[in-house]
Amino acid sequence: MSSIRTLTRRAALVVAAVGAGFVLAACGGGSGDDNGSGHGAHASASASTAGAHNAQDVSFAQGMIPHHRQALEMARLADGRASSAAVKDLAARIEKAQDPEIKTMSGWLKAWGEDVPAAGGGMDGMEHSGSGHAGMPGMMGEADMTELENSSGKAFDTKFLALMVEHHQGAVEMAGVEKDKGRYGPAKTMADDIVTAQNAEIGEMNKLLGKGSGASGQSGSKG
Template structure:
């Protein structure tokens, strides 16, 4: 067990009880996720216009990163006990699936390889995430397996803890794209990701009683 995994799993034990109390006490009201602007600003398929290697890398990396977030979010409907966690998961799913389609369109128009589609991933339960384990914030196969075993308040705490780390990785990747990318729609999406996912990190920390 690596230090990163050990630390995260140790933190889960410590946060579960607190999270359960906080989640139970919190009222409704979800707020807007802010993802809407991402799909609207880059909804059209890209032309093979001005882009660079960073833009390609961003799309090829962010697609599987988003795919794992969707896989995590889809578990919440049947496993989460908190309505707020379910709402957050639904917003993540509704926002990131269109972004996957948009980035796939860019790569196709650029003549670049497109990572495995979400539909293909969804048909492969227990998908091996080891090929993307070096990507910031990505969970490994064991992490995902443990999340799938959870339910109720334990699921809520583990989901939030994992998704915070996952979002931090996405923000790191998007920040790199903002600084080094050339394709306007890609850097715009990256900016939206930084803004939205930082806000959701704050929201999730509050649900865990950390904010």
């Protein structure tokens, strides 16, 4: 009789232990941020990975904002100076695409607690001087910007296209680095969009310049 009681007691202890194990597993699955196997932990880890960023993401946004701003500055010069409807249309499309991207990247930097490059000064001025050219491919110097501003008609069209090809190639290069080394999903997606859109526009501009490929030079036949 005593042996039956002992077996019953043991069975009860096993059931209690198994039950406690389930309770612990349920608690662990809901709160783990590391390598928990529960669905809650997995979803939490996925969300944190999707929202995580690294130093390259910060560098991409802080560099691309002034780069885009200069493209907008160039594009806005087309109104009243360009003679070609194709150049005016291209300039309008550049402005429409890049202005919202500046706002988006500024939002990322604020959310990350990072500095947003000041408009019209600071980083922009530094890049124009040439000291930051290695880190900012395709940026125009003050002389080029002044010459573009003082041009009009077909001379403006040709200068604008030649400079914008170079500018776009720089943006594509910067975006390629972000695609390779960035971590933040939306930034990598934007970088991919920049590569696709600006490579297409480079092809369009080279056609307007009468070239099959290449970036620099002002000897294009048409504006």
